[in-house]
Amino acid sequence: MGDARHFHDLTTPFRMKRGGELHGARVAYETWGTLDAGRANAILILTGLSPSAHAASNAVDPTPGWWEDMIGPGRAFDTDRYFVICVNSLGSDKGSTSPASVDPATGEPYRLTFPELSLEDVANAAYEAVRDGLGIAQLACLVGCSMGGMSALAYMVLHPGSARTHISVDTAPQAQPFAIAIRSLQREAIRLDPNWREGHYGGDVWPDHGMSIARKLGVITYRSAMEWNGRFARIRLDADERDGNQPFGFEFQVESYLEGHARRFNRQFDPNAYLYLSRASDWFDVSEYGEGSIQRGLSRIAVERALVIGVSTDILFPLEQQETIAKGLEAAGADVEFVALDSPQGHDAFLVDIENYSRAIGGFLRSL
Amino acid sequence: MGDARHFHDLTTPFRMKRGGELHGARVAYETWGTLDAGRANAILILTGLSPSAHAASNAVDPTPGWWEDMIGPGRAFDTDRYFVICVNSLGSDKGSTSPASVDPATGEPYRLTFPELSLEDVANAAYEAVRDGLGIAQLACLVGCSMGGMSALAYMVLHPGSARTHISVDTAPQAQPFAIAIRSLQREAIRLDPNWREGHYGGDVWPDHGMSIARKLGVITYRSAMEWNGRFARIRLDADERDGNQPFGFEFQVESYLEGHARRFNRQFDPNAYLYLSRASDWFDVSEYGEGSIQRGLSRIAVERALVIGVSTDILFPLEQQETIAKGLEAAGADVEFVALDSPQGHDAFLVDIENYSRAIGGFLRSL
Structure with missing residues (x-):
């Protein structure tokens, strides 16, 4: 292509x-x-x-x-x-x-x-x-x-x-302050990831955890509770879809949906670029x-x-x-x-x- | 007392x-x-x-x-x-x-x-x-x-x-799935904190970052955008209230408000207890x-x-x-x-x- x-x-x-x-x-x-x-x-x-x-x-x-x-x-x-x-x-x-x-x-x-x-x-x-x-x-x-x-x-x-x-x-x-609060928390999740290294990530050292939380929080605020009531309700994941023996691992479909969004986003968007654009949105x-x-x-x-x-x-x-x-x-x-x-x-x-x-x-x- | x-x-x-x-x-x-x-x-x-x-x-x-x-x-x-x-x-x-x-x-x-x-x-x-x-x-x-x-x-x-x-x-x-998604993300923030250690934190090693994100996300969902428009609007922090030279540090009052909530909560509530009670809420x-x-x-x-x-x-x-x-x-x-x-x-x-x-x-x- x-x-x-x-x-x-x-x-x-x-x-x-x-x-x-x-x-x-x-x-x-x-x-x-x-x-x-x-x-x-x-x-x-x-x-x-x-x-x-x-x-x-x-x-x-x-x-x-x-x-x-x-x-x-x-x-x-x-x-x-x-x-x-x-x-x-x-x-x-x-x-x-x-x-x-x-x-x-x-x-x-x-x-x-x-x-x-x-x-x-x-x-x-x-x-x-x-x-x-x-x-x-x-x-x-x-x-x-x-x-x-x-x-x-x-x-x-x-x-x-x-x-x-x-x-x-x-x-x-x-x-508005609600949007600022959400974006501030997304930025904080990235900043607190030890792999962010004040922007000096690279190679295998990448703030995947911070980006994952940021993306999931984004998706939660991009959609609506009403849509999810109809779409996910309380449907459980099948045993083979769950994340193994992780304590407190995923059990509901909505959790797997968010994880899929995070996986598709991670490493596809530069974390520092995300921080800059997110802050620019707050400033406008x-x-x-x-x-x-x-x-x-x-x-x-x-x-x-x-x-x-x-x-x-x-x-x-x-x-x-x-x-x-x-x-x-x-x-x-x-x-x-x-x-x-x-x-x-x-x-x-x-x-x-x-x-x-x-x-x-x-x-x-x-x-x- | x-x-x-x-x-x-x-x-x-x-x-x-x-x-x-x-x-x-x-x-x-x-x-x-x-x-x-x-x-x-x-x-x-x-x-x-x-x-x-x-x-x-x-x-x-x-x-x-x-x-x-x-x-x-x-x-x-x-x-x-x-x-x-x-x-x-x-x-x-x-x-x-x-x-x-x-x-x-x-x-x-x-x-x-x-x-x-x-x-x-x-x-x-x-x-x-x-x-x-x-x-x-x-x-x-x-x-x-x-x-x-x-x-x-x-x-x-x-x-x-x-x-x-x-x-x-x-x-x-x-x-409902929106509440499950929020609580799942709070739990994930704690679980992803390297200091959580699958529950074996203690002494100075404590998942403060994860708990902080979990608490802030909680407070965001416990209040309302409408209240914050009137209460915080876009009011900036004074220079001496900001978090020093932290890149992407706090600038708006709403960010400082959330930080205050997180600081008062951290070390006051056991992270594992939080995980157990949070999951119990999802299950009910x-x-x-x-x-x-x-x-x-x-x-x-x-x-x-x-x-x-x-x-x-x-x-x-x-x-x-x-x-x-x-x-x-x-x-x-x-x-x-x-x-x-x-x-x-x-x-x-x-x-x-x-x-x-x-x-x-x-x-x-x-x-x-």
């Missing part, structure tokens, strides 16, 4: 919001569909914390992407009409420069010498790829999911006129651009139309926060469509409840 | 539900008020996972108890009228026999050789203390909070006629007594009256589960009062929202 990623070299030095700068940094991105002559049909998708730029399969890389059923001819992101771009976040290790990358100044991986990362930096890096790499002056639509939704708000605040319309998916105008606060007011911060965003989607079962990015975004964009002059879904899958609904998300997003994009 | 605990020696051998037995085991309990001549005014309180029998101060031990404002003359549990008992759960290390106790057969602490513990065992041990230790044939009221609410259901199913009335506080007829399922049906299981409980209280913001023991208990007790013939509170404090509301809990519980007990 091929590598469908393109790479865009960022301005050198690339100055970071909180100080520090990167030299020779780049971001990875993939595209689907064809950019029209006027360069006016581009959609940019900014991702959650862990996904790569491979949102969907394409000719070069036919493996399914993380939003496979949403992108393609006739799908919600209709590639017969739109040119779709997905950028791997700066700081993520899926092709973009991250704490796992080699610092050209030392020839060694950055690890914790990577400068403090904010979602504004993630947004600025994606903006450079779109403007300078692809020559697109204005996006037809900027889409942000989860953490990517916060990155998208930063993108639009920092680059007025960069997007004609916006789709906001299960995100937040600022991190659009009210910084509105003298402490979320609504004034959002008022700096000028898009013609917006679609704001949220899910009633999302405990990490609750529906009230989606309403806040919708109201702010509307007050700023956008024509806003607000969709509150009752999907049982919680925060992850946008990855699972393709029927409802397709209807909302496809309908919005067709109406443009 | 004195020790207000009494100790009741359990039947020897004390046979456990899942096999195994204890020799020379005991439970600790405290009391408030005076048992009347007919031994008919006793209230037994069964606790959540971590509290001791010291529910309130008394002459011998004037330190405030974990339900201090609820128990005393003129309070909800009015000691001018009632004789109130609180038993430390079997398996907890606050005076009752637990994995931290010495096994008389070996002269060494049980640690993981302690037999598998269920909430039925917790219930049976408390029952023996009430019947044999205090000579009480029937409780005026059996009260169970959180895990203690499940123990109370076991108590009433296993010992018909042992309680005239019942107060069920923020509990469950069976553990009243439907085992009803051929797989919760309602049929609850139908075996015969009390004259019951008060069932729940909180809409409780994510660990959701309100629907309280409704299920109320319906089951009612179908079994009890006169049931169901109180759904909107307290913002989540599962912990019963420890914090004293005003509302006092009104409900005090009103119920006065009406008897």
